[in-house]
Amino acid sequence: MSSLTVYPLSNYSFAVKEQQLEEDPSVVARLQRLESDYEQYGMRRTVEGLMIVHEHGHPHVLLLQVANAFFKLPGDYLKPHEGDIEGLQARMHARVGPEDPAIKSENGGDSEMNGGGSYTAQDWEVGDVVGQFWRPNFESFMYPYVPAHITKPKEVKTWHLIQLPERRILTVPKNMKLVALPLFELYDNAVRYGPQLASLPALLSRIHFVYQD
Template identity: 55%
Template sequence: MSTIVPDAMKSGMPPILPIDFNASQPTTIRLYPLSNYTFGVKETQPEEDPSVLARLRRLEEHYTAHGMRRTCEGILVCHEHNHPHILMLQIANAFFKLPGDYLRPEDDEIEGFKERLDERLAPVGSLGEGEKAGDWHVGDCLAQWWRPNFETFMYPFIPPHVTRPKECKKLYFIELPKSKVLSVPKNMKLLAVPLFELYDNTARYGPQLSAIPHLLSRYNFEFVDEDGNVVAATPGAGDAASDYVPKTKVLAGGEDDVDMSAGNGTNDH
């Protein structure tokens, strides 16, 4: 089968076209630009525990009454200049976490997760007109992290000597629609963090969040502009002429941009 190459792309050394390399590839994910989304703030949601020790003590009480705690968090992805960005919460200018939380003992996993996403990110008042509760597209479960004991450490596996883990945290891919209104509690910041900022950055983000680029590497992405046109895709190239370098942005609850070179907060609490 011959391939037609436009004259402008022809050269004395035509490219070698490889055999198709997409066997068993997951469905390509379409990412919409950050500018498609509207961000606001809502009432403060104070942390349930004043300290890490108090949080672990409450986990122990939950385990005694209900068994292993189930937690779900969402990986929400959009793009800025054709580079994936993860929507993430920052608490007290220190700790980073994904939207979501532990499920109540009686909750169905997915429906309970959607309620927790609403609590964190659903708008209120006039911003929420036209949006309904639980309007989230929960996609693949990308990771499971296990807490073997009543301590801060979690692992992406169950250690051999552990038969009764105390908590399982699942990370789900949340496919964002073309546009959406999101509101963050006033005591938190909503950030858009570039994928390359997370990669191999356990010192700042901890092992769970810094692993997100690995989790997303299984997907190919289409990058769509504000008019709905696909302007780049992976594998492929975007605007090679642009010298723009993506950086973390505060979307709500703080200033326009944030210097991510300072501090040492993680989500390991």
């Protein structure tokens, strides 16, 4: 059984940086670009990071909230021939890393005092794979397996654990929110969060959480 050291949510400070607009304005546009990219590069590989904190000894997952309705994990698709680890490190840094070393946190402290510092993409500690989802066609549905009749899936999404340090500033684009959702909120709640995020509590059940105060 894999272990993950988990620190309290209160250990982390939050700051704001310039907004990051979605590359595609709609799901239809995203699927159209996926089809175009597939013809040129083949199957898309997407990586996302699972940042876990705790409150009162219960695991919470840090999710990005967009437009008060859509929740997602930080990450994005990889470039051709880009490795999963370095690719996810770069995308975690781009999404919730510092905008600059002198950025101010929302509680008024500077990054050095709050464990932020001028860390780099390589400072994101990428851990075990927790799950994978496969997109068999140019459609919105993804599955935790490759259907038997599919020989050329169009996308694979891989979830990695992220070992957060004891303290860090997480810097969020101003058009998003970073929310901490408890596992009991996600469990069996596909109507609110979709089938992938609703499966997180089951996927994380094999992880031994080591809680630190």
